[in-house]
Amino acid sequence: MAKGLADRVSIVGMGCTKxxxxxxxxxxxLLLEATYEALHDAGIAPDDVDAYWLGTLSSGKSGLTFSVPxxxxxxxxxxxxxxxxxxxxxFRNACYAVASGAYDVVVAxxxxxxxxxxxxxxxxxxxxxxxxEPNMTAPAAFSFLAPxxxxxxxxxxxxxxEVLARIAWKNHRNGAxxxxxxxxxxxxxxxxxxxxxxxxxxxxxxxxxxxxGAAAAVIVRTEDAQKFRPDPVYVKALSVVAGYGHGxxxxxxxxxxxxxxxxAAQDAYRQAGITNPRREIDLAEVHDxxxxxxxxxxxxxxxxxxxxxxxxxxxxVFDIGGPLPVNPDGGLKSFGHPVGxxxxxxxxELWLQFHGKAGKRQLDNPKLGLTHNxxxxxxxxxxxxxxxxxxxx
Amino acid sequence: xxxxxxxxxxxxxxxxxxxxxxxxxxxxxxxxxxxxANYDEDSVSMAVHAGLDALTGLTTAQLAAVYLxxxxxxxxxxxxxxxxxxxxxxxxxxxxADFTDTLRAGTTALLAGLETAAQRGPVLVCAADCRIxxxxxxxxxxxxxxxxxxxxxxxxxxxRLVDVHSVSADFIDQWRTFGExxxxxxxERFILAEGYFPQVKAAVEGVLTKDSLTPDRLAKxxxxxxxxxxxxxxxxxxxxxxxxxxxxLLEQVGNAGVASVPLMLAAALEEAKPGDLILVVxxxxxxxxxxxxxxxxxxxxxxxxxxxxxxxxxxxxxxYTTYLKWKNMLAVEAGRRPQRKRPSVPAMWRNQRxxxxxxGSRCTVCGTPQYPRQRVCVHCKTKDAMEPYAFxxxxxxxxxxxxxxxxxxxxxxxxxxxxxxxxxxRVICEMTDVEPERLDIGMEVEMTFRRLYEAEGLHNYxxxxxxxx
Numbered sequence: 001m002a003k004g005l006a007d008r009v010s011i012v013g014m015g016c017t018k019x020x021x022x023x024x025x026x027x028x029x030l031l032l033e034a035t036y037e038a039l040h041d042a043g044i045a046p047d048d049v050d051a052y053w054l055g056t057l058s059s060g061k062s063g064l065t066f067s068v069p070x071x072x073x074x075x076x077x078x079x080x081x082x083x084x085x086x087x088x089x090x091f092r093n094a095c096y097a098v099a100s101g102a103y104d105v106v107v108a109x110x111x112x113x114x115x116x117x118x119x120x121x122x123x124x125x126x127x128x129x130x131x132x133e134p135n136m137t138a139p140a141a142f143s144f145l146a147p148x149x150x151x152x153x154x155x156x157x158x159x160x161x162e163v164l165a166r167i168a169w170k171n172h173r174n175g176a177x178x179x180x181x182x183x184x185x186x187x188x189x190x191x192x193x194x195x196x197x198x199x200x201x202x203x204x205x206x207x208x209x210x211x212x213g214a215a216a217a218v219i220v221r222t223e224d225a226q227k228f229r230p231d232p233v234y235v236k237a238l239s240v241v242a243g244y245g246h247g248x249x250x251x252x253x254x255x256x257x258x259x260x261x262x263x264a265a266q267d268a269y270r271q272a273g274i275t276n277p278r279r280e281i282d283l284a285e286v287h288d289x290x291x292x293x294x295x296x297x298x299x300x301x302x303x304x305x306x307x308x309x310x311x312x313x314x315x316x317v318f319d320i321g322g323p324l325p326v327n328p329d330g331g332l333k334s335f336g337h338p339v340g341x342x343x344x345x346x347x348x349e350l351w352l353q354f355h356g357k358a359g360k361r362q363l364d365n366p367k368l369g370l371t372h373n374x375x376x377x378x379x380x381x382x383x384x385x386x387x388x389x390x391x392x393x
Numbered sequence: 394x395x396x397x398x399x400x401x402x403x404x405x406x407x408x409x410x411x412x413x414x415x416x417x418x419x420x421x422x423x424x425x426x427x428x429x430a431n432y433d434e435d436s437v438s439m440a441v442h443a444g445l446d447a448l449t450g451l452t453t454a455q456l457a458a459v460y461l462x463x464x465x466x467x468x469x470x471x472x473x474x475x476x477x478x479x480x481x482x483x484x485x486x487x488x489x490a491d492f493t494d495t496l497r498a499g500t501t502a503l504l505a506g507l508e509t510a511a512q513r514g515p516v517l518v519c520a521a522d523c524r525i526x527x528x529x530x531x532x533x534x535x536x537x538x539x540x541x542x543x544x545x546x547x548x549x550x551x552x553r554l555v556d557v558h559s560v561s562a563d564f565i566d567q568w569r570t571f572g573e574x575x576x577x578x579x580x581e582r583f584i585l586a587e588g589y590f591p592q593v594k595a596a597v598e599g600v601l602t603k604d605s606l607t608p609d610r611l612a613k614x615x616x617x618x619x620x621x622x623x624x625x626x627x628x629x630x631x632x633x634x635x636x637x638x639x640x641x642l643l644e645q646v647g648n649a650g651v652a653s654v655p656l657m658l659a660a661a662l663e664e665a666k667p668g669d670l671i672l673v674v675x676x677x678x679x680x681x682x683x684x685x686x687x688x689x690x691x692x693x694x695x696x697x698x699x700x701x702x703x704x705x706x707x708x709x710x711x712x713y714t715t716y717l718k719w720k721n722m723l724a725v726e727a728g729r730r731p732q733r734k735r736p737s738v739p740a741m742w743r744n745q746r747x748x749x750x751x752x753g754s755r756c757t758v759c760g761t762p763q764y765p766r767q768r769v770c771v772h773c774k775t776k777d778a779m780e781p782y783a784f785x786x787x788x789x790x791x792x793x794x795x796x797x798x799x800x801x802x803x804x805x806x807x808x809x810x811x812x813x814x815x816x817x818x819r820v821i822c823e824m825t826d827v828e829p830e831r832l833d834i835g836m837e838v839e840m841t842f843r844r845l846y847e848a849e850g851l852h853n854y855x856x857x858x859x860x861x862x
């Protein structure tokens with residue numbers, strides 16, 4: 001069981017590229033852009049950094065992916081990968097490195113260059129297998145959640161579709177206010193509902209986009225943070241859990257939840273001393289890879305009671321201006337999902353919101369925020385929940 | 394003396410109307426329909442299901458041999474009968490062989506199987522074919538896909554072999570050479586006059602003479618024929634009355650090649666009464682005529698899906714182009730997804746029983762069935778206390794599902810389902826032969842053995858789910 005860092009580690013600078021189809025930029029270009037933005041934000045130079053953690057799923061292997069373009073002077077670079085939770089995983093390991101005292105200043109950076117593949121969706125090449133695993137696309141895997149949820153809570157197909165569309169509508173509306181988002185336009189409910197089917201009942205607008213991007217954070221021990229800036233962001237909880245395939249093997253998993261979400265959230269809440277997440281957390285950036293994923297996340301993270309998430313969606317609970325804004329930056333829906341970058345991109349929104357720099361989507365003085373990053377499938381996933389705040393204690 | 398102990402059949406779910414084929418070329422006419430294997434079916438997968446049907450109420454544990462008759466095996470070099478045996482979870486101490494290269498292979502395999510059964514023990518003989526004719530030709534309309542299977546043995550015989558007569562002739566009527574997918578033939582009048590008619594006549598007269606039988610003594614005649622006209626002419630030539638003749642199923646299934654006679658024989662046995670004499674005539678570079686006598690044991694044979702059950706369960710393909718895609722006869726645009734890479738043969742070998750026979754594991758401590766097989770129990774976490782557990786025959790229902798329009802398939806959209814088995818355990822798998830609009834959580838499904846894909850010449854088989862037939 002993770003002990004929790006209890007504010008001992010702080011973020012003192014962040015950077016994030018615009019997310020989108022960067023036909024003119026390589027993964028190296030994006031890494032440099034995000035890293036240098038974070039270093040400038042912290043007021044430091046590359047020489048001040050002791051070690052780097054690089055998160056990427058498939059845009060390169062080993063630390064060399066970063067050290068060569070960065071010319072990082074024989075400093076340690078560790079490449080980490082944990083499916084779609086890769087960005088959060090890079091951040092978590094970097095935090096532990098400074099917490100241990102082994103290093104004083106570290107950088108976590110995540111990147112993914114997806115648009116060079118020639119395919120429209122996320123494509124992950126596997127190892128040498130017997131080739132019998134179902135050849136499912138990611139939207140198909142996550143759309144298992146929708147009919148199961150609808151059936152269990154008595155939503156007819158039309159209502160269910162509206163609930164999912166309402167989630168996409170909200171995230172696009174938020175993304176329209178974000179200059180770094182891939183998609184910066186509101187999308188009417190009717191257009192979302194009528195868009196072509198991808199993995200029934202999911203349509204095109206129920207799926208996150210596919211984008212290139214990078215994001216980075218500079219991390220120090222809190223005792224040193226004031227040397228860099230007066231307003232660091234404090235790390236309250238770092239949780240990563242890896243599922244054991246329970247949902248694939250055991251009939252008592254009913255596809256209306258993702259158990260790894262629950263486990264990671266409970267772990268993180270314990271570390272941060274949170275007992276009522278709906279009331280205590282001011283904003284959350286969650287892994288809306290597909291709209292039904294966001295729907296079950298509300299319930300898994302304790303933002304909604306079981307079976308009530310869909311009503312909270314329709315009542316605007318998670319809108320900007322609602323009691324608990326979720327994905328105020330526009331989410332994966334508006335940003336796409338450059339895998340290694342997403343977890344750090346979520347933290348970047350909290351960073352902006354805590355510093356009052358979120359522009360038109362600025363919330364009223366939020367103090368405690370959560371990011372949630374999910375990889376794999378509903379039946380076997382890795383999940384990261386990170387909690388950060390602008391105040392100590 | 395050895396005889397038939399049990400029979401089974403498999404006819405694919407899909408049918409193509411001959412009128413649809415004609416209309417695709419702006420032509421008129423076309424009567425009846427043909428059975429069409431889905432893109433993920435082949436002679437091996439159809440043979441497995443005919444075998445399962447024949448094994449209704451029986452086990453594979455006592456089998457001494459598994460024989461497969463087909464002219465459409467997946468490999469030119471690599472046995473197919475072993476894949477059938479593996480899918481049926483047969484023991485390793487087993488004789489296996491493919492009988493091939495002639496449409497007479499069905500009766501040849503039956504005769505070999507009867508001899509093996511007399512010497513060594515029960516034998517499963519499967520016959521399957523899925524030949525294709527070139528577009529717009531007569532073969533395209535005539536040929537259909539199907540399979541049949543028989544368990545042969547010396548105990549509980551439902552039809553004993555009375556006698557047999559075979560003739561051989563190095564006669565070229567139709568042929569496919571290496572690398573050719575479609576059938577070629579010589580002029581039909583020559584084929585029939587010099588080949589088919591004299592060959593079946595010699596075989597039939599040979600066996601009837603041996604047993605001093607007149608044609609009227611026969612309850613049923615199962616007679617191979619390339620098409621309906623030849624069938625009618627041969628019946629007349631041999632002196633059989635219409636009520637004695639087993640329907641060759643050309644209007645419902647088409648000419649199923651090697652499987653034609655076995656399928657007709659299975660249909661004849663469905664209607665047979667104790668004491669009936671059945672004459673079975675296969676043809677192709679000669680002819681085999683088998684005389685069978687039905688015994689009292691046939692009345693005790695458990696119910697199976699059989700020929701009738703499969704004929705009644707069908708869906709008509711509305712587009713000729715769908716048929717062309719399934720038969721890989723249409724140059725379709727490659728999907729904008731990565732090509733399937735070839736499977737790892739060592740991994741296939743390690744996981745063979747799991748993948749081909751759908752055998753997972755069950756924890757001997759807490760009893761939880763699990764698929765794929767595990768070493769540490771998902772429920773009680775005990776390590777290495779598993780026993781093999783078969784899922785293929787367990788009743789199953791849909792826990793949830795999706796209709797995937799993005800996955801590239803010759804039969805889009807692709808349905809994936811979470812399938813929960815009665816007694817515990819679940820698989821996440823593809824569905825096939827599926828009508829997406831009929832799907833619902835809780836719907837009953839059954840598992841079906843299919844060819845997942847071919848890559849770099851390797852064929853990969855596994856189980857999918859389908860709506861209960």
